[in-house]
Amino acid sequence: MLGSARRFKPNSETEDVPLRSRKRVQGSRAVEAALNTGDLLTNPADPRRIKAALPANHPGRRVRESIRVNQRQAKPIAPYLGGKRNLAQRVCRIIDANEHTTYAEPFVGMGGIFLRRRYPAKSEYINDLNGEVYTLFRVLQEHYVAFLDLLRFQITTQQNFNRLLQVDPDTLTDLQRAARFLYLQRCAFGGKVTGRSFGVSADRPARFNLTTLEPDLEALHSRLSGVTVMRLDFGSFIQRIDRSETLFYLDPPYWGSEEDYGRGSFSRERFGELADQLSGIRGRFLLSINDVPEIREMFSWAHQSPVRTSYSVARAGRGATASELLISNFYPGGESSLA
Incomplete structure (x- = not known):
């Protein structure tokens, strides 16, 4: 009708x-x-x-309390030895699935995991004992516009690379030091920190181009808002940030490659110190490292998950598989803690 x-x-x-x-x-x-x-x-x-x-x-409501709206995606702005690009998806899935209000990284490097997580935590702390890494993040946080101005006329040449390689960073201002480090890391072969050599690739454009780099710098500057950047020994950092609601992600130097980040930066004896400290923390931790018998023995009390990944420090070796361990004091699925 x-x-x-x-x-x-x-x-x-x-x-x-x-x-x-x-x-x-x-x-x-x-x-x-x-x-x-x-x-x-x-x-x-x-x-x-x-x-x-x-x-x-x-219970799902409580689990998601610390999760906010998807952050604007930032990514590492330079290659770095030990970067976790090929393992990041698995690591980030574990981190995102486990409840925490504080997130902390004692060995942040270029932030390969920190920046690839889907959601930020309520409070976030990143740390690296390397003064170059610390200065770069702090300058991006506090002096972004001046930093861009300093980078604006840099070009990719082997002569410029070699010249900057010879400069003592301790003689530079923080802005100059951060610019030098970023330039060297982007132009160096394999993201090496020591023994750098100028990288040349016939199938890619110049490694340092501010036109293409600036959007990544802007995204990282925005992402670092509200993040605490520190430069402490890993032991002091863990002790200071440890709470029951803290989740640590640790990416220390690989066993057998301790000197790759600089002489005296990390000794083999310190793996034992790290294992002892992590066994007594109140929070949760997830650690990734190469799979060797010595590490398995030191962390025999923790949950260990072997995973296959690939390393790509050199293009000639791209695709070569290797075994790593994901070590934690909780079950990676997030069901319950081992503590």
């Missing part, structure tokens, strides 16, 4: 429920299904909708 409205016939699950409430119920069920199946790791919903949809006493 013209002008008559078709009456909605509710089903048994939504009978006598207003349309707006029905949509909320259906949304809650979709979120419940995603939480129960783990789909949020690969196809995450907006955390604000998740929090609003779940009942107050639902």
